[in-house]
Amino acid sequence: MAGHGLLHLLGVVLLWGLAEPGALRFADNVPPAGSPVGALAGAGWLAATALFVLAAGLLSVRRRSWRVVALLAVAASVPFLAQMASAAGVGLVVDAVVAVAAVTTWLLDGRRACR
Template sequence: MVRWLGGAVLAGHGLVHLLGMTVLWRLAEPGNLRYADAVPRPGSSAGTTVGALWLSAAVLFVWSAVLLVTRLPWAAVTVVAAVVSAPVVTLMGSAARAGLVVDIGVLITVLGRTFVPRRGAQVRFR
């Protein structure tokens, strides 16, 4: 159950990244995202490049969701997705603040799961 819930959060977050891409590539103005508020300027070469980063983050988050649900190694892909996502989300300002919160939560969860020993595990220092 937790695996499916985590997969849904990761996939949903990835799909939301497509909104940032559509604005920066001047495909649409979904929801509260407007061309006038976007950084860098939509349609410019910088806007197209940052839009590609939004698309990359979307693909990585959806891929990590699939890996998580299918019980394949997913943590590394998820960390890369969050590291790609966080800087581009901050460029969007207040319109994407919730996305930054999700990115930080994902990083804390994955890194905590990776580096904190599980109950009953033996920790050895050499």
């Protein structure tokens, strides 16, 4: 989860016009890299990074709140990855896995609490 979050930094670098990481190119990007809207979108990618890393940290210390943070991270991530689905399809799959894991473990905890 932390690794996926750190990969979101590629979007930050691209949208802030700092570099063209990997297959991501300025010319292909919407919103335009380095524009005010691009800077705002880059901040969204940065927020997703922070949320995924925080969720991973909470999970590593066994805090139940990791699930809420992970779901917020997915909610922040999906709109940005969807815009770049051709280059970020695997990221959408990882988002889905994180969401399913968070919801499934939440439901399993709820069932245990009802016993």
